[in-house]
Amino acid sequence: MKKNDVILIVVILALALASFGGIYLYSAGNTEDGEAVVYLDGVEQGRYPLSQELSLEIPAENGNYNLLEIKDGKADITEASCPDKICVNHRPVKHLGESLVCLPNRVVVEIENSGEAELDAATR
């Protein structure tokens, strides 16, 4: 085998490994392009990037609402019309798969992007 052939083999192997690694890393996803996805009664209402500041009133049934705020890459419900305020008391979320849930208003805010979730569920 010539020296050049060896170099070629090494280069090809390195390329193959690099592309495999790249695809793997890409599909693992990262939180930087995460979005806060708003669901009302399980139906998607809108997607908002975590990279942009936002203050949004999510209208629920019968005049109820949840106030969604996005700041510093985190999504938070800062105000709500529900009696239990579980969603307001919950800390801001930013990791893929994390969610804020308001049962009375049937509102869910979940962190998503196109990649695989870091978490599949949470026990609480």
Add this chain to the structure above:
Amino acid sequence: MKKTYSAGILLLAVALLAGIVLIQERSSELKRYETTFFDSFDTVTVITGYAESQEAFEKQAGQLQEKLRYYHELFDIYHSYDGINNVKTINDAAGKEDVKVNQELINMLKLGVDMYQKTDGKINIAYGSVLSLWHEYREQGLEEPEHAQLPPENLRNERGQHTDISRLVINEKDSTVFLEDGEMSLDVGSIGKGYAVQRLAEYAKEAGMEHLLLSVGGNVCAVGSKPDGTPWQVGIENPDLESDKSYVGILELSGKSVVTSGDYQRFYVVDGKRYCHIIDPDTGMPPEHFPLVSVLAEDSGLADAWSTALFNMEFQEGLALVESMPGLEALWILEDGGIRCSGGFGFHEEK
């Protein structure tokens, strides 16, 4: 000679690339889907699964949603439904008459009686009279926080007289249930949801759904693993809501269930103090041993029952019990944030 080498190397490169593409293709054959609904057990249900198409997934998820709704109606203590005798029917007939019920309801009640014995009364499905009193005061307190009150002691004691589970008569031969004490009532909140989730998981397996994650209000049950054989990643939520850390750790779940009981989500505040929704049958008051316990078991019904029972016990007492029960593991978060687990509760702590 040189040409042959070059051709060989080219072939190798093509084969490698084709391999990579094939691996990517294969893992994307099954796509991940998720659906969320709110119509059962007063909580949010999320079903996560892998299927070949949205349509195929929705068909499966739809069947499970319908099943869950069925159990919700069967175990409901607040509403009656046409054509079905449920727990409310039994409560309404307390002290008066037998109620004809189906085998599912009998099985769930038997689990309740069994768990009463196994936990030395730390969960009691015949504790409805006291639980409904707390429910009333909690709802009132959430409605008008400035007037929030605890149920008065004399009322608690009086209701506590009507919680004798031995007066729940289950007649399997005739498929009837009777409450001998007219003042007593059933509340299956500590086991009903877990029992239902377990039945759903069994149904899913029988129907050939192999990779499914059910979360009914944080009551999480894994049917199998993910399609690539890796376990589902389940976060254990941090009960300290002031902390930046969302999860205390991550549990890897395959073919098992995890259920958590805590005092940090459902509670009301009286004179600046939190009172959670779980009531210890021995004291008639919410326990204050620690903020959270998570229970891992194969059966979701058992995990649900044990998480409530352990929440009502001191940590040391609970740990000793868990260590003596094969197939049962638990994790506690103590008041100071310290984490304790039984020997087989493997999880990655979030630093």
